[in-house]
Amino acid sequence: MSYNTTGNRHLLREGGVLERFLEAPSEESFADLFKTFTPQLVAFFRARGCVQMAEDLAQEVMLIVHRKAGQVRDRTLFRAWLFKIARNAMCRHYGKKRREVDTVDLADVPDRLVVACHRPAATPAFEFLQWMTFLDLAEREAVTLRFVDQLEYHEIAAAKAIPIGTVQWRVFNAKKKLAPYLVARRDTTRRAA
Numbered sequence: 430m431s432y433n434t435t436g437n438r439h440l441l442r443e444g445g446v447l448e449r450f451l452e453a454p455s456e457e458s459f460a461d462l463f464k465t466f467t468p469q470l471v472a473f474f475r476a477r478g479c480v481q482m483a484e485d486l487a488q489e490v491m492l493i494v495h496r497k498a499g500q501v502r503d504r505t506l507f508r509a510w511l512f513k514i515a516r517n518a519m520c521r522h523y524g525k526k527r528r529e530v531d532t533v534d535l536a537d538v539p540d541r542l543v544v545a546c547h548r549p550a551a552t553p554a555f556e557f558l559q560w561m562t563f564l565d566l567a568e569r570e571a572v573t574l575r576f577v578d579q580l581e582y583h584e585i586a587a588a589k590a591i592p593i594g595t596v597q598w599r600v601f602n603a604k605k606k607l608a609p610y611l612v613a614r615r616d617t618t619r620r621a622a
Contacts, residue, residue, distance in 0.1 A: 442465070443465055443466075446461045446465045447461050447462065447465075447504065447507055448504070449461065449500065450462040450498065451498060451504060451507075452464060454495075454498060455531060459495055462491075462494070463491050466491065466511060467487050467488070467491060468492075470483075470486070470487035470490055470491070470511075470515055471483045471484055471487045473487075473512065474486045474487060474513055474515070474519060477519060479519060479522060482522060486515070486518050486522060489518050490511070490514050490515045490518050493514050493518075494514065508529055544560060554569075560607055560610060561573075563606050563607060563610065564603050564606060564607070568599050568600075568602055568603040568606070569603075570589075570599075571585060571599035571600050571603060572598055572599075572603045574588070574589075575596075575600050580598055582596050582600075584589075
C-alpha cells in the first residue's frame with residue numbers, strides 16, 4: 430500500500446467525520462471529530478513549544494469548535510478555520526504567560542539579604558540605598574525620580590522621553606520587588622517599639 434493511498438484514505442475518513450458532525454451535531458459525531466482532530470492539534474502545539482499545555486490547548490480549541498461549528502460557511506475551509514482557532518489559542522496562552530508575575534519565595538532569598546534587612550541601619554538614606562540594590566537600573570531611576578525628587582509620573586515620562594505607562598510599570602515593579610523587605614522591616618520596627 431502506498432503512502433498516497435493511505436493519505437487519501439485518512440483524508441476521506443476525516444472528511445466523513447467532519448460531514449457527520451456538521452450535518453448532525455451530536456455527542457457521538459463530536460466524539461469522532463474530537464478523536465480525529467485532537468491528535469493533530471496536540472502535535473501542532475507541541476511543534477510550537479507548548480509541550481506541557483498541548484493537550485489542554487487542544488481541548489480548548491475543540492470546545493470552541495463544538496460551540497461555534499454552526500458558523501462554518503465553507504466546509505472545505507474547516508481545517509484552516511480549526512487551525513486559526515488553534516493559533517489564536519496559542520497566542521492567548523503566550524499572552525497570559527507573558528503577563529504572569531514571577532514571585533519570589535522568601536525562603537529562597539539568601540540569608541545575607543534577609544539578615545541585612547532585619548538589622549537596623551545607621552540612617553534611612555543607608556537603608557534606601559541598600560533597598561535600591563534589589564532593583565534594576567531603570568526601576569532605580571524611576572523610584573528615585575518619583576519618591577526622592579517627588580516628580581509626578583507625567584513629569585518623569587517627559588524628562589525621560591518614555592511613555593507614562595512605562596514609568597508607572599517601572600515604579601509598580603519596583604514596589605512589588607521591595608514589598609517583602611519593607612514589610613519585614615515594618616514588622617521588626619513594631620516589635621522593637
